[in-house]
Amino acid sequence: MLSSHSNRQTQQLLTQYDAQLREAAELTGATNITRDGPLWRGTYGERGFVTYRDLDRLTGLALDQLIARTIAYYAAQASITSFEWKTRGHDLPADLPDRLTAHGLQAEEPETVMLGEASLLAAPVPLPDGVALRRIDDQPDPMPDLIRAAAAQERAFGVPFPTADLARRLQDKRDLMEFWVAEADGDVICAGRLELVPGTAFAGIWGGGTVPEWRGKGIYRALVAQRARSALARGVRYLHSDSTEFSRPILQRSGLLPVTTTTPFIWTRQ
Template identity: 80%
Template sequence: MTERETTQEARRLLTEYDTQLREAAELTGATTVTRDGPLWRGTYGERGFVTYRDLDHFTGPALDELITRTITYYATQPAITSFEWKTRGHDLPTDLPDRLTQHGLHAEDPETVMLGEASILAAPVPLPAGVTLRRIDTQPDPMPDLIRAAAAQERAFGVPFSPSDLARRLLDKQDLIEIWVAEVDGEVICTGRLEIVSGTAFAGIWGGGTVPEWRGQGIYRALVAQRAQSALARGARYLHSDSTEFSRPILQRSGLLPITTTTPYIWTRR
């Protein structure tokens, strides 16, 4: 595509993103969902999550009051230890991040929202000798493989991953989630999830990470292609991902487009 065509396509995809992937679509599996003006607030056990399509012209003191009400909503639930207010780089008002910070929320690292046609990413990618791909969530007891997958994610990202978190995702989203791994000699060296967004044309690719000694050999890209093929088989047209600085270039070379950024703002109970 020309630069102009790429810009037009990115704008079209951003409209699809705002229309299909925000509000209720982000709260699948929530134990409770409530509304406050433009906000959708969900709870997941000890965690809360706040989303919206737009803030409906909330600015200044009215926005401060909306933030305060949201903090109070979660703070008065003893079981809640933290909540995430998910912001996007193209949203208004532009001072929302500053106001969230002033109310005691802290920003995590921003990520790039990548979108595109699943068919672009579905072409098979050659794997190094001895490496195979496998879906691990369809077994009668997936926990042994979930433990191995979580250990590989921990090595890939350098932060703890809990197999029980993966098991909870399977329970919460049931037949809407797939977990894939790349293996060699019985060792998991790369993992990734596919999550179908019910009622939309989208599927998400999440949690992709390759252990350090196997990077640069096309394994992550092959796992993306496998998930794209599965998404297409399940009727999804588009793929989306909130991408780190490491995965974004791979997905962009594969054909997805960066359309905005997203930054989580986190409130934690003191």
């Protein structure tokens, strides 16, 4: 059972999450941003993204109309192939997921939002012999290494990795994003990003999938620790991560706390 101190700490972190990491903070690098009531709508190439801090107590028909307008907004743009409506487990109303589903959006797997002090993750982690960590975005032409990293992430997660989109985001967020890899025998075996959130004390850690034959050897933990040290050197206090069932226990053992869940709901052009 969580102590009252832990409960207070979790609530304080959740308050900071809602205040600092939603709405405009999630749309850094978007090529276009519009508003509709409580919603912030962003465009990233062929993809759209919907975020908000809360839904202004919208329920029932008014909420259905907002969802329908959002679908119509993206459907009217021929270049958009899909958009994500990012929900959180503590959002109201509780029937929002059912309403999104009723409008044809498909729920992806939920993830746990982890938050905490970057210093908790920064202790060095021993690497297996022959494994080294390297930052790849700070070179004149990072594309060859990005392609190698993308191939490793496809092996790790089993889904295509949008290399061109990532390259564009690296260019757009040159001073706000770092891309780190773990390598062995010339192959990328794990890759992950550090993304600073402008105007906040936060940075996000994303990716980190390890190829199957290297799992269970501390590679993910070492890559997290490296990114945490880099974040601290840049003045970041807190780290956050949308974590899978595999990464959550590692981050929680390091001291990050689960504050809520997040489930992407995806609209795809038919």
